[in-house]
Amino acid sequence: MSTRRSTQKTQEGWLEERLELEPVRAALLDRKVPRGVGWLHTLGSATLVAFITLVVTGIMLTMNYSPSPDHAYDSVVFISNEVPYGWLIRGMHHWAASVMVVLAVIHGLRVLFMGAYKYPRELTWIVGVLLLLLVLSSAFTGYLLPWDQKAYWATVVGTNIAGQAPVVGDFLRDLLRGGDNLGTVTLTRFFSLHVAVVPVLIATLIGIHLFMVVRQGIAASPGRRGRRTPASR
Amino acid sequence: MSLKHPSGATSVSLREPPTGRSSDLRRPEGRQRPGGPGGEEVSRRSFLKSSILTVGGVISAVLLYPAARYFLHPALRRRGDTTWTQVAPVSEIPVGTPTFITYEERVKDGWTVVTLSKGAWVLTSDGQDFRVYDPHCTHLGCPYYWNPDRGLFLCPCHDGVFDIQGNVVSGPPPRALDTMEHMVEGGNLFLGRTIASNVNET
Numbered sequence: 001m002s003t004r005r006s007t008q009k010t011q012e013g014w015l016e017e018r019l020e021l022e023p024v025r026a027a028l029l030d031r032k033v034p035r036g037v038g039w040l041h042t043l044g045s046a047t048l049v050a051f052i053t054l055v056v057t058g059i060m061l062t063m064n065y066s067p068s069p070d071h072a073y074d075s076v077v078f079i080s081n082e083v084p085y086g087w088l089i090r091g092m093h094h095w096a097a098s099v100m101v102v103l104a105v106i107h108g109l110r111v112l113f114m115g116a117y118k119y120p121r122e123l124t125w126i127v128g129v130l131l132l133l134l135v136l137s138s139a140f141t142g143y144l145l146p147w148d149q150k151a152y153w154a155t156v157v158g159t160n161i162a163g164q165a166p167v168v169g170d171f172l173r174d175l176l177r178g179g180d181n182l183g184t185v186t187l188t189r190f191f192s193l194h195v196a197v198v199p200v201l202i203a204t205l206i207g208i209h210l211f212m213v214v215r216q217g218i219a220a221s222p223g224r225r226g227r228r229t230p231a232s233r
Numbered sequence: 234m235s236l237k238h239p240s241g242a243t244s245v246s247l248r249e250p251p252t253g254r255s256s257d258l259r260r261p262e263g264r265q266r267p268g269g270p271g272g273e274e275v276s277r278r279s280f281l282k283s284s285i286l287t288v289g290g291v292i293s294a295v296l297l298y299p300a301a302r303y304f305l306h307p308a309l310r311r312r313g314d315t316t317w318t319q320v321a322p323v324s325e326i327p328v329g330t331p332t333f334i335t336y337e338e339r340v341k342d343g344w345t346v347v348t349l350s351k352g353a354w355v356l357t358s359d360g361q362d363f364r365v366y367d368p369h370c371t372h373l374g375c376p377y378y379w380n381p382d383r384g385l386f387l388c389p390c391h392d393g394v395f396d397i398q399g400n401v402v403s404g405p406p407p408r409a410l411d412t413m414e415h416m417v418e419g420g421n422l423f424l425g426r427t428i429a430s431n432v433n434e435t
Contacts (some may be wrong), residue, residue, distance in 0.1 A: 060303055064343070071344070078344035084306045085299035 027214060034220035040114075041218060043107035048206065050100035054138075055199060057093040065145070067191035069184050072147035097139055104135050116219035124212045127205050134202045141194035147187060155182055155190075315414055315425035320353070322421050323360060331356040331379045331386070331397065333368070336424070353413055353424060354379065354386070356397070366399055367411040367427040386410065399430065 016022065033041075064083055066075040079086040108128060111117055117125035144155045159182075163173030178185035302309075320336040335352045354366040366386075370377045375390035385402060386395040394402040399410030414425030 056300070060300065063304070074344040082344070084302040086303060088299050089303055 031214065031217065033218050036221035037218060040110045043103055043110055044213070047100055047103040047107055048210075050096045050103055051202065051206070053096040054093060054100060055203075057089050057096065058195070058199070060089050061093060062195060067145065067188055069147060069187055072145060072187060076146045076148075097142060101135055101139055104132050108132055114219065114222055118219075121212070121216060121219060124209060124216070127209045127212070131202060131205050131209060134198055134205065138194060138198045138202065141190040141198065144187065144190045145194065152182060155186070312426075317416065317423040317425055320422050320424050321355075323417055324420065326355055326357060326360070326363075326422065328357055328360050330381065331366075333379070334422075352376075354410075355422070361417075363415055363417070363422065364399070365413040365415045365424060367413050369411070370406060371401075371408050371411060371430070372404070372406040 061079065064075060064079045064086070066072060076090070079090055081087070083089075111125065111128070140155075140158060144151045159173050159176045162176055163169045165172055174180065176186075176189075177183075178189045318336060318338045321334050326332060326334070331354050333352055334355050335350065338349045338351050339346055340349055352368050354368060355363055356366075357363045368376050370388040370390065370393050372388065372391055372393050375388055377386050377388035377393065377395070379385075380387050384397065386397075386399075388394070388404065388406070391405050393404035393406040395406070395410050396402050399412070401407075401409060409430040411427050411429050413427050416423050416425075
């Protein structure tokens with residue numbers, strides 16, 4: 001435990017004395033990276049920025065959105081037209097959603113083609129695949145919420161696709177819809193998943209995913225790994 | 234001095250300062266020192282750090298403005314002009330004794346229009362000039378009632394008592410009864426907003 005007097009600004013020293021955060025800062029910001037890292041290695045962080053944008057704008061949207069068939073569409077119109085900068089918040093949410101899916105996929109492809117999923121990073125890859133599935137679930141459930149024609153029919157088609165699965169297809173479809181047809185219960189179920197369930201799971205898995213990435217370090221680019229020993233990072 | 238990464242790759246040769254004291258990381262040893270406007274040399278590290286913080290700060294401020302407007306707008310509304318609600322024909326309002334008049338008011342509520350059932354205590358001595366009281370007790374908002382035997386407004390929640398002028402006689406209410414904007418047009422009484430009373434005349 002450090003017993004030195006704090007020599008720098010009061011607040012910094014105060015916190016540092018109590019929590020010894022310097023190793024944490026160093027682990028996060030003074031990470032060693034291998035030669036040859038480039039823009040492709042920023043895709044993971046970019047995905048995280050998109051996620052944070054979605055969470056913040058999403059929380060703001062839930063302050064004015066009503067997940068019942070009677071009010072959903074009108075509340076979305078209210079946000080877009082009457083709430084100050086509502087159009088901007090909704091717009092950012094819409095585009096960040098598409099951006100996040102695209103970035104997550106390209107990030108996954110980058111990892112795949114650079115072989116960065118190999119030992120010792122197998123678990124990071126598995127968590128990443130789960131994250132991708134969760135992101136797609138979030139996109140699917142969020143799409144229904146405006147309850148307009150596009151949202152409704154896209155969900156009919158999407159749940160019918162789920163219904164094509166052998167053996168469990170019908171069960172899955174009815175489970176998603178909350179019944180035979182799309183209705184009130186579908187909307188509320190999707191709202192709960194989109195707002196309460198999936199984001200929490202995504203955030204948790206991101207935490208695990210990033211912990212492992214920081215702990216193990218960025219994988220060296222293919223071609224530079226020649227003499228790496230199995231025990232090294 | 235260049236450092237060897239365990240993978241065998243070598244990293245950029247920025248001299249690594251000793252660990253432990255964060256102050257050392259702000260001033261890496263060597264020829265270059267982080268400088269200020271004094272004209273000393275600025276290290277790449279400190280320049281990038283200040284640029285990132287500055288640009289990040291500007292971006293955050295730009296994003297924070299619409300977010301703040303969006304979130305705070307219900308508290309920042311300006312009161313517009315009064316909307317008048319027709320309540321009752323003047324001829325139907327009894328003279329001399331306070332009368333509770335109920336009426337419906339259509340109000341914009343988010344993306345919908347709701348119909349509220351409202352009421353007000355109306356009294357007049359001559360059928361021309363009116364006093365209109367908001368029906369909520371000024372203590373905590375319970376609806377009070379007129380007691381003709383005692384000639385007083387009584388609140389059942391905490392025993393607040395008001396006289397016919399609206400002044401507090403006894404009990405916890407902190408101020409006199411709130412009045413309401415009103416006008417007569419075409420033989421009809423119209424009501425507007427509630428005006429909070431700010432003087433307790435005893």
